Every structure is written in C-alpha cells, then in structure tokens.
Amino acid sequence: MEEGLGEPSVADNAKPHGATAAPGAPSLAIEARGLVKRFDGTLAVDGVDLSVPEGAIYGILGPNGAGKTTTLRMMLGIIDPDEGTRRILGHDNPRDVARLIGYLPEERGLYPTMKTYDAIAFMGALRGLPLAQGRERGRQLMEEHGLGYAIERQIRQLSKGMAQTVQLLGTLVHEPKLVVLDEPFSGLDAINQGKLEKLIRSLAERGTTVIFSTHVIAHAERLCENVAIxxxxxxxxxxxxxxxxxxxxxxxxxxxxxxxxxxxxxLPQGARQEGAFWHFPLPESGVEPLLRALIEGEAGILSLSIERAGLHDAFVAIAGEAAAQALDAEPDAETAR
Structure with a gap:
C-alpha cells in the first residue's frame, strides 16, 4: 500500500485583492467567457464559458483529449487563448495573482536527487515563498501528513504515492487562495484517493477555492456542488x-x-417488467397517487424504491454515448467506483 495523504495545513485565506461582485451575488474566483484555442489549425477548445464561485469545490469532467488541461492552462495564463477572456481572483491578467494560486499539473515531475522538504520549498519559491520559510513549512507539512520519517529522503527513494503527496504539498506550501489540480487522482490507489478527497474538502472548509479536472465522475459527484462537462x-x-x-x-x-x-x-406508459419487478420513470404527479392506486387495486406491494439518476447517467445524457465510453475507458475510471 502506498503511503498517503493526510490533513491539510493551510492558513485561513483572506479575500483576493480586486475581487468584485454584484450585491448579494457570490464572488467569483474564476470567470471565463468564450475561450478558444487552436493548435496547428486544430480546434482544441471551442468557446468555453466557466464561472467558479470563491470557496467552491468545482469539477471539470471529461475524457482525455476533451480540452480540460488546455482550458485550465488558459485560465491560469500558462497559455493565452486565441479568443475569449478570463478573470481570475479579480484580475484580468492571471500572472498578476500567480502567487495566490497553487497548480498541480497532470504531468508529475520532481527533481529526483532533491530531498523531500527541499522539493516542497522549491515549489513554494516559484510562487514567491522565501526558501528558508519553505523548508520550515515543508518539514512541518511532511510531519503533519505522516511522512516525517521521509524528510531526509531523496525524491528518487520515494514510492509513487509518496512522490505525488510531496508534489501536492509543494502546491499548497505557499498557502494559496486558489488551488487548481489537473487529474489529481490519477495513479493513486483507492485509499489515497479517499484521503485526497478529504484533503480537498478540508481546503474548501478553510475558504480555499479548489478546481480540479477528472475523468472519474465518482470523485466529482462526492465532492462538487457544481461541475462543467x-x-x-x-x-x-x-x-x-x-x-x-x-x-x-x-x-x-x-x-x-x-x-x-x-x-x-x-402503471405509467413504458413500464417494463423484468422478473418479479416493474421498472418505470417516476410520474410527474409523484409516487403518492400511484401508491393509492396500487393499494386500491390490491396489487400487494412487496417493495418499492425510487432511484435518482447518478451523475454518470447525466453525463451520458448530456455529452453522449461516445464521450461516456471514452470516459469509462480511462485507466482509473473503475478504481473510484
């Protein structure tokens, strides 16, 4: 079993500078309108609109190649859109608030000969955190996450799960107001996926906005109030x-x-019988009139359950069978179910 993720250690966040909102409306950490990106003439992102409230856990769902990573990189200012606008933490230029953002890219990468706490400090330094402070926080984070015994180890001496944890801690060490995670669950076993979900919830409880991309719908269904497909x-x-x-x-x-x-x-039109059970959509009038009719007709009710559609079913209905099949074909799709 891979060593894993623990509780976060991120200070309470203040409101981002320059953020404005209409009275009574939630402030937006991210607002994107009409984002378009082409690569060598191929349209990768076609008119994406997104609004992410401050303090939310927001999921971006789709199979690999759908445009998730390109969208995140445009919003963060890593690449510029060919068309459209984005506003992040109240600023039109994402680079102006780079120090307030923690970004975990899909491509994991740490210098293999670095010690763990130095790797965390180095990632913090890229966001403006002094190295000495980063080393101190790095040691503290390693201890708090149950990895104190590995503080002096080099990255190359860690398991894959431990290395991913170190990179995640490096994403959080400068105490960002916005955390952006690109496929953060990829490569983690089921236990560490659960620990990461707990970490994300804890960040949001402290007021941090978390946006993550995933091809595993179960994570978004458990964590998110709002999503984009x-x-x-x-x-x-x-x-x-x-x-x-x-x-x-x-x-x-x-x-x-x-x-x-x-x-x-x-029974409603379209009801079908499978063995001892009838299956049909819940009537618009609700279940009470149906129950009365069944009782008066002496049907002899043995069991009755109402099953609400899951997010995966909604994804199929919204994005189509082809997109759903591509989603289910991803390597980690079954792990989190």
Missing part, C-alpha cells in the same frame, strides 16, 4: 450536480405479490 472542446453543461441529475427522471422499481390484474393499468 467538457466534450470535444465544448462545454454542453455547466451548473449544479443536482440540476444535471434532474435532467433524467428518477426510476421506480416495484415488486408486487400479484403479477397481473386491473391494477397494472395505473
């Missing part, structure tokens, strides 16, 4: 997880003692 460089949906799930009617699963009779006429 990216497929083919476009965003067919951006909004709440609940609203996405509500696009598909809840399904009723009914088991009765009697298999036939007049009572079957009260």
């Amino acid at each position: 990216i497929a083919g460089g476009k965003v067919p949906y951006a909004g709440s997880v609940n609203a996405a799930r509500d696009r598909i009617p809840a399904q009723v699963r009914l088991e009765t003692r009697r298999r036939d009779g007049e009572w079957t006429r009260v």
Whole structure:
C-alpha cells in the first residue's frame, strides 16, 4: 500500500485583492467567457464559458483529449487563448495573482536527487515563498501528513504515492487562495484517493477555492456542488450536480405479490417488467397517487424504491454515448467506483 495523504495545513485565506461582485451575488474566483484555442489549425477548445464561485469545490469532467488541461492552462495564463477572456481572483491578467494560486499539473515531475522538504520549498519559491520559510513549512507539512520519517529522503527513494503527496504539498506550501489540480487522482490507489478527497474538502472548509479536472465522475459527484462537462472542446453543461441529475427522471422499481390484474393499468406508459419487478420513470404527479392506486387495486406491494439518476447517467445524457465510453475507458475510471 502506498503511503498517503493526510490533513491539510493551510492558513485561513483572506479575500483576493480586486475581487468584485454584484450585491448579494457570490464572488467569483474564476470567470471565463468564450475561450478558444487552436493548435496547428486544430480546434482544441471551442468557446468555453466557466464561472467558479470563491470557496467552491468545482469539477471539470471529461475524457482525455476533451480540452480540460488546455482550458485550465488558459485560465491560469500558462497559455493565452486565441479568443475569449478570463478573470481570475479579480484580475484580468492571471500572472498578476500567480502567487495566490497553487497548480498541480497532470504531468508529475520532481527533481529526483532533491530531498523531500527541499522539493516542497522549491515549489513554494516559484510562487514567491522565501526558501528558508519553505523548508520550515515543508518539514512541518511532511510531519503533519505522516511522512516525517521521509524528510531526509531523496525524491528518487520515494514510492509513487509518496512522490505525488510531496508534489501536492509543494502546491499548497505557499498557502494559496486558489488551488487548481489537473487529474489529481490519477495513479493513486483507492485509499489515497479517499484521503485526497478529504484533503480537498478540508481546503474548501478553510475558504480555499479548489478546481480540479477528472475523468472519474465518482470523485466529482462526492465532492462538487457544481461541475462543467467538457466534450470535444465544448462545454454542453455547466451548473449544479443536482440540476444535471434532474435532467433524467428518477426510476421506480416495484415488486408486487400479484403479477397481473386491473391494477397494472395505473402503471405509467413504458413500464417494463423484468422478473418479479416493474421498472418505470417516476410520474410527474409523484409516487403518492400511484401508491393509492396500487393499494386500491390490491396489487400487494412487496417493495418499492425510487432511484435518482447518478451523475454518470447525466453525463451520458448530456455529452453522449461516445464521450461516456471514452470516459469509462480511462485507466482509473473503475478504481473510484
């Protein structure tokens, strides 16, 4: 089992400089409008709009090649969009607030001969944290995350899980107000994926905005209130997880003692029978009128359950079967289910 992630140690965050919002509306950590990016004539991102409230945990969902990484890099100012605008922590130029941002790229990379706390300090220094302070915080973070025994080890002496933890701590060492994680769960075993989810929740509880990309929908469903779905460089949906799930009617699963009779006429059109169970969408009138009709018709109800659609079902309905199949084909897709 890989050594893993622990509790975060990030100071309480103040409001970002220059952030403004309409009275009563939540302040936005990120606002992107009409982002477009082409590479060698190929359209990689096609008119992406995103709004991420301060303090939110926001997920960007889609298979590899959908445009997730390119979108994140445009928002962070690592690359410039060909068209569109982005505003981050109240600034039009993302580079103006680079020191307030922690970014974990999809491509993991640390200098193999560096000691762990030096690697953390080095990443903090890239965001303006003095090296001496970074080394002190690096040691403290390693201790707090249960890796104190590895403080003097070189990166090349660590397991893959430990190395990913060190890089994540380096992303947080300068106490950013916005944390951007590109496929952070990739390569972690199920236990460490759970620990990372706990870490993300703890960051948000402290007021830090967390935005992460993933091709594993289960993480977003557990963590996020709002998500954006990216497929083919476009965003067919951006909004709440609940609203996405509500696009598909809840399904009723009914088991009765009697298999036939007049009572079957009260079942909605399209109801199908599989063995001892009936399956059909929940009627718009709700379940109460149906229950009364079943009781009056002496159907003999043995069990009745209402199953709300999951985010994966919503993804299929919104992005299409091809995008869903590409999503499910990713290596880590089954691990988190």
